Amino acid sequence: MDDFPSLYLFSFDELNVPGAVSLFSGARDPLAALHARGARLALVGCRPRGELDTLVRDFGLADLFDLVLGAEDAPQPKPDPTPVRDALARFDADPDAAAVVGVAPDDMEMGRRAGCRTIGVASDYGVRQNLFAAGADVIVGDIAALPFVRPALAAQLRGTIPPPRYIHTIGVADEARRMAARFGADESAAWLAGLLHDCAKGIPTAEQAEVCDRLGVAIDDETRRCPSVIHGFLGAHLARTRWGVTDEAILNAIRLHTVGGAGMTTLERIVFLADATEPRRDFSGVDAIRAAAETDLDEALRLYVAGQFRHLTSRRVPIHSGLVRLWNDLV
Ligand SMILES: [Fe+2]
Ligand SMILES: [Fe+2]
Numbered sequence: 001m002d003d004f005p006s007l008y009l010f011s012f013d014e015l016n017v018p019g020a021v022s023l024f025s026g027a028r029d030p031l032a033a034l035h036a037r038g039a040r041l042a043l044v045g046c047r048p049r050g051e052l053d054t055l056v057r058d059f060g061l062a063d064l065f066d067l068v069l070g071a072e073d074a075p076q077p078k079p080d081p082t083p084v085r086d087a088l089a090r091f092d093a094d095p096d097a098a099a100v101v102g103v104a105p106d107d108m109e110m111g112r113r114a115g116c117r118t119i120g121v122a123s124d125y126g127v128r129q130n131l132f133a134a135g136a137d138v139i140v141g142d143i144a145a146l147p148f149v150r151p152a153l154a155a156q157l158r159g160t161i162p163p164p165r166y167i168h169t170i171g172v173a174d175e176a177r178r179m180a181a182r183f184g185a186d187e188s189a190a191w192l193a194g195l196l197h198d199c200a201k202g203i204p205t206a207e208q209a210e211v212c213d214r215l216g217v218a219i220d221d222e223t224r225r226c227p228s229v230i231h232g233f234l235g236a237h238l239a240r241t242r243w244g245v246t247d248e249a250i251l252n253a254i255r256l257h258t259v260g261g262a263g264m265t266t267l268e269r270i271v272f273l274a275d276a277t278e279p280r281r282d283f284s285g286v287d288a289i290r291a292a293a294e295t296d297l298d299e300a301l302r303l304y305v306a307g308q309f310r311h312l313t314s315r316r317v318p319i320h321s322g323l324v325r326l327w328n329d330l331v
Helices: 004-015 028-036 049-058 082-091 105-113 125-133 143-148 151-158 163-183 187-196 205-215 227-241 248-256 266-277 286-293 297-314 321-330
Strands: 041-044 065-069 099-102 117-121 138-140
Touching (some): 041 082, 099 105, 138 163, 143 187, 163 187, 163 266
């Protein structure tokens, strides 16, 4: 291991030839969308600034980046936050209003130390865990998600739920956004519905019916007999009253994610399914459901709901009629 740094430098010099660095697939569109919306973009890298400028130009991104900072702009390598602070100063921007996007734990650490929100980009679950441990507020599997994520809201939510539930939550948001892109639904709505779908889970299941009664959230007797589904109804209420969501399509997707129902919209189906297929989920049959979800939303739902029936009947618990209505819609 003592030889590792020199081996790294040797390999870097050998491999660092023109064309060795490639652009994230599909990176231009999300950056252009952010730029068009008025976001100011800075590239902070560990290479000399001249190399980064060349890369930005060769990738056709020069019109999108307002600022490029390289190795000579930081007294120490990442995660030293100096370049992020400098970028904020040059943009006259508040750290609160900025997000650092990166692929490595050091990027998250750098952003956190500068007081910014942080967005990790990783498709691999192990890398996701490392990014989360380094303080990522949000993790996306694809850079295409960037224009749709709301890191400040996510960071606020993060403070209200335990870490494992939060990792699940941002996984569902990311998965729902990906499916929305695939099946023609609103990506922004899908991400937000995914983010807030379990926002009532912090309330113990045994207390949720009582909280619904107190807050005036209508739940019928059948729903009371299925306690595990109540957080969908309560979550829709909290999404409106606590998290400021007014879009009924999003609220309905949150409400129905536990029970399903007849005539579900594409958005509602997506959030229902993403809850089962987000990267952290690991149950028998999930890979087949994920594979089906690549091309056929309803086939993936058929596989998932059939498995739910097997699971619920084996546990000898009541099955909410919403799930039966969803099944009947699918077959
Ligand atoms: Fe849930
Ligand atoms: Fe969930």
